[in-house]
Amino acid sequence: DVKVTQSSRYLVKRTGEKVFLECVQDMDHENMFWYRQDPGLGLRLIYFSYDVKMKEKGDIPEGYSVSREKKERFSLILESASTNQTSMYLCASSLTRDSAEAFFGQGTRLTVV
Amino acid sequence: AQSVAQPEDQVNVAEGNPLTVKCTYSVSGNPYLFWYVQYPNRGLQFLLKYITGDNLVKGSYGFEAEFNKSQTSFHLKKPSALVSDSALYFCAVRDPIISSNTGKLIFGQGTTLQVKP
Numbered sequence: 560d561v562k563v564t565q566s567s568r569y570l571v572k573r574t575g576e577k578v579f580l581e582c583v584q585d586m587d588h589e590n591m592f593w594y595r596q597d598p599g600l601g602l603r604l605i606y607f608s609y610d611v612k613m614k615e616k617g618d619i620p621e622g623y624s625v626s627r628e629k630k631e632r633f634s635l636i637l638e639s640a641s642t643n644q645t646s647m648y649l650c651a652s653s654l655t656r657d658s659a660e661a662f663f664g665q666g667t668r669l670t671v672v
Numbered sequence: 673a674q675s676v677a678q679p680e681d682q683v684n685v686a687e688g689n690p691l692t693v694k695c696t697y698s699v700s701g702n703p704y705l706f707w708y709v710q711y712p713n714r715g716l717q718f719l720l721k722y723i724t725g726d727n728l729v730k731g732s733y734g735f736e737a738e739f740n741k742s743q744t745s746f747h748l749k750k751p752s753a754l755v756s757d758s759a760l761y762f763c764a765v766r767d768p769i770i771s772s773n774t775g776k777l778i779f780g781q782g783t784t785l786q787v788k789p
Contacts, residue, residue, distance in 0.1 A: 563715070568713075590775035592775070592776075592777075594779075599681075599781055600781060601762065601779045601780055601781035601782050602716075602762065602779040603779075604776065604777075607775070607776060609775070617776075649715055649716065651716075653775040654775075655775065657704055657766055657768040657775070658704055658721070658723045659775065660706055660718045660721055661706075661718070661775060661777060662718065663708075663715035663716040663717070664715050665714055665715045666713070666714065666715045668713070
């Protein structure tokens with residue numbers, strides 16, 4: 560079974576803090592993604608990566624950056640957390656094949672106070 | 673532009689009755705379509721996908737979905753609903769012309785399914 564593991568289930572951070580969300584997958588997938596989930600808005604793509612050290616902006620990259628130094632690990636960084644970044648963050652991975660489904664982590668619920 | 677619409681925020685159905693969760697899409701090429709389910713405070717779980725071939729796709733937990741190209745729809749169905757099916761359901765589309773194997777998925781806003789005993 561594919562496993563995508565996010566380092567934290569719940570996080571509470573203060574405004575202005577630098578926040579790191581970590582994601583690890585164990586199936587040698589090339590593609591990795593960070594989504595943000597908000598009620599009524601579905602999932603919105605923040606950033607994705609199709610190879611080590613490669614990254615592309617998704618639909619809502621402002622205020623975020625990412626790092627992919629190793630194939631299995633994809634980190635989302637909030638440079639200076641703000642209250643409007645309070646949300647559920649979901650990491651996913653998939654093979655490099657358009658027919659391939661994505662596998663998701665359990666999510667990190669981030670609250671910025 | 674690619675888009676996915678789930679026109680119902682919530683669907684209510686009695687246990688044992690058939691259920692349908694609707695999804696329509698807009699893509700420039702031939703779509704790859706997916707359904708995911710999310711239980712409370714969990715990540716998304718893959719249910720089924722349509723890539724090509726038979727328009728009726730069968731997936732996990734007794735769910736199936738019907739691809740209708742003329743109506744650009746991919747509705748999720750189950751013949752007999754269970755209380756345990758209550759969850760948030762997401763439809764997603766990938767347009768291979770745009771995606772180019774990057775794996776990008778476009779998600780609908782989600783539909784909450786409530787199955788009552």
